[in-house]
Amino acid sequence: MHTHDSNAAPLPDRLNEDWRFGRPHVHARELAEALEHAQAAELRGIDLPSAAQLTPCAAEPLPTIGSEALMQRVLAGVQFGHCLRVADGLQRREAITLHSEVHGVQVQQLRVIVGAGARLHLIEEHEYGEESTLVCLRRYELMPGATLRLEQREIGSGNARAFCISSCICTENARFCSLSTHQDLAWARHECTLELTAPGAEALLLSANRLRSEQCLDMRNRQLHSSPGCKSRLLCKNTLTDRATAIFGGNIRVQPHAHDTDAYLSNLNLQLSPHATVHSLPMLEILADRVRCSHGSATAPVDAEQLFYLQSRGIPLAEARRALEEAFLADVRLRFEQF
């Protein structure tokens, strides 16, 4: 993959299926313009142990889901990023936090390498200033037997925007669990490619998001099974109020010979407003056999019976709705805790 020519790939447009429903003529174009004056973001590690140190490293291309051109532009502008290398066998109960505050237009590149047999809980926190834009390229490599529990918290404000490309590679018996949450971002697009490359690898991708006002969250996921005997699960839950829009694209791809695959993806949306919109694209591409693959997508309003039950116990309507909204998202975190 060469990145010398930043104009090699055309910007995403209406014919780009990976941007279907994602209004690429608006968002991809705006992002490309913003990237022209992007700067590298600061990244602050909190309580990093000596066995997990942040060092500068060269930026590298990642697999995207329809945004090759945008990634090329990112790489053309900012050549360096950070690398968090976790030593083999490190066992750490307490979470490690990487915190950054976003101002203007910033680019952040992070590479996390979790050594063989290590176990880590990593929290990435992005706090967005008004009108800020963060473009994030993140790559997670899990060595054999490594376990990574990853929380990605996007804490937005005002008109903040986020565009994130993540890539996660799980090798033999590696276990990966991520929980991403987006709040108060005017627009966010997250492309996440998970690749399971050796037997015994297992991943659980979780996301829980509350969308309100005119916010738009555009999530694209790929679960790539390139080895036999791997397991992946994805659960993405959104609640929508006001004029919010949620787009979910998911694809389980089982490569030829990746037999004995066990994969599942689920996108569930709770619609709380007559003006909110959900687009759901749960896909499967199965090129092997002896697989167990399924997906589900459901979009529904609050259960009227449940609402009535809460009201009958004296809980005001608005509060009852909020309680059900919270309950809808609560099990996602629970599943993260249990991993």
Added chain:
Amino acid sequence: MSLVIKNLHACIKGGQEILCGVDLDVPTGEVHAIMGPNGSGKSTLSKVLCGHPDYEVTAGAVELNGQDLLAMSPDARSRAGLFLAFQYPVEVPGVSNANFLRAALKARLPEGEELDAVAYYKRLRKVMNELGMDPKFSSRAVNEGFSGGEKKRNEVLQMLMLEPLCAILDETDSGLDVDALRIVSQGVNAMRSSFRSFLVITHYKRLLDYIVPDVVHVFHQGRIERTGGRDLVDYIEEHGFDFLKKEDA
């Protein structure tokens, strides 16, 4: 004319040996019981005899009425007269009991010959009635959504319909209540004849009160450890399988 097993060794494909030299002779007209603790390999024996693809025979021979069973595919063994009432009968969605049995019977006819449909349904209803099965079961998908007891009854229905020369009942009593056990046993006993043999695999004495065996074998660590008469059943009922462990020690 009988089922003859000689020095049978078998393992899970690419795994450990489970049958470690089984010798067994079930002459026609006799009912033999195999008892044994959990994990002794008695269910494996039934699967290996029927040619389950998960197992590999590493040594030994099995003959049914002089025919080399081990050389045959699972379906050929069935057509040769071997029947297994499964411990865990498999669900076959979308395929009705009636169509399934009909296909199985048709498979026993010479190529091109058709089954007399009227006679078949008449007989099916009669046998179902004897087993106390609701006629509606014939149009339900094979074992799908059946209770444990219903599945076991369905196995016996198939056995009665297919009229095997040698039938293996693998834990057929589990999941049956007393009434069902009585009805099922009556069905089996009605089939006992001078040209048919039975191998009854069970954990408990209960079933053997109804289907009285001629010979009793105790299975342990992949082979027949002891052979005796009906009194062996009572001995096990009283003392359990502990005596096997003592022998080990």
Added chain:
Amino acid sequence: MSSTTPAIPPTDARGDFSFPEKHAFDAGYGLNEATIDYICNAKGEPDWLRDFRKRALAKFRDMPQPLHWAPQEIAALDFDQIRYYLAQGTPARKNWDDVPDDVKRTFERLGVPEQERAFLAGVDAQYDSETAYKNMREELAKKGVIFVNPTEGLSAYENIFRPWFGKVIPVGDNKYAALNHAAFSGGSFIYVPKGVKLAQPLQAYFRINSESMGQFERTLIIADEGAELMYMEGCTAPKYDTATLHSGVVELVALPGAKIQYVTVQNWATNVYNLVIQRGLAMRDAEIRWIDCNIGSGVTMKYPAVILQGERARGEVVSISIARDGQLQDTGARMIHAASGTTSNIVAKSISIGHGRASYRGEVRVQPGATGCRNHTECDALLLHAESRTDTYPAITVHGDSAAVQHEASVSQVDEEMLFYMQQRGLTRAQAMSLAVNGFINDLVNEFPMEYSVELRRLIDMEMEDSIG
């Protein structure tokens, strides 16, 4: 002496099948204004239709192939290498002896009647259905049902058909729609008057002639208020044709309270690109059901749609696809909920055999302002071999907080324990596989009219015998 039955060669070979041809009308290769004039002149069509076709031609030329989403296989289509109008004015000079033995054998195994065999093999293009179905036609005429070909429909019954012609599937809808609008010939135009409920299904082969199963057939069915009908096209027996591109358009209009069921069984030879657009418009309290089975063709792209235009309209798609070596079945369904209280249901099952690839592609959309809508979609795929492929590409859009939309999909194999169980009862592996596969689609096969469902089951038996036995 026993007569051993030769196995049918791989399906690919069937596509090579061809006859010496002789057509009274042949517009030659490629599609241009002259081709259209040729078609219009041959059919004696009115000027408005000539203009209509030419406008469509311009659109067809302008529009690109939908390669950004469609299977890449269609890129191989060369529109200049296709003949767009063939009509056999004289009885064909084909001979039953020219039909390959495997084809004859297939007909025999399927139990296709002698007379129909000849037609299906393309030997007898003048299969005389007029006599066979004379009584039926008189019956229909008494009830005021119109059942004609498009040319007759648009000339003799212009006031009935023209208002809806090209309205459900507009000319610019996509490249293939434009193609069909430009080059259509053959097909059925049907009108069922208010309140008339037809107990007997209408069959495309009632008035079979060389045109009715043409390359660019055009069907328009209008069920007036409260009317009910079932229409069936195709058959399970393989259909051989020298034309490699088939791009039909089917428009259904169910006026308030009407019910239309449209049954298709497609079994083209494997050299055929079968790109079909089927869409129905369901008004208030109306119901449209597409019951679709795709067995043949090399590449099929077909997504029957229902636009739920009126309140409480109902839509359903029941779809079976079987993809064997060298076949791509890209099938699915679309449900557009444009009015409140509308409900829809999609059940799709596919079977991939050998190197076959079956894809489900679907769209469910709840438009803004449409309240209380419901959709349930279920796609199940069965893979028979390690090389088999299946895909699922649904797109779901829900506006507002009153719709319940649910999609489920699963991929599975025939369970080995299940096969062993059946083998233990004496069935060969092929028989067991055949039963299991039939069981997998059993509930959907039951949705087809009896004569189709029996043939479908037999066809699967044959397929299993050939690929496994």
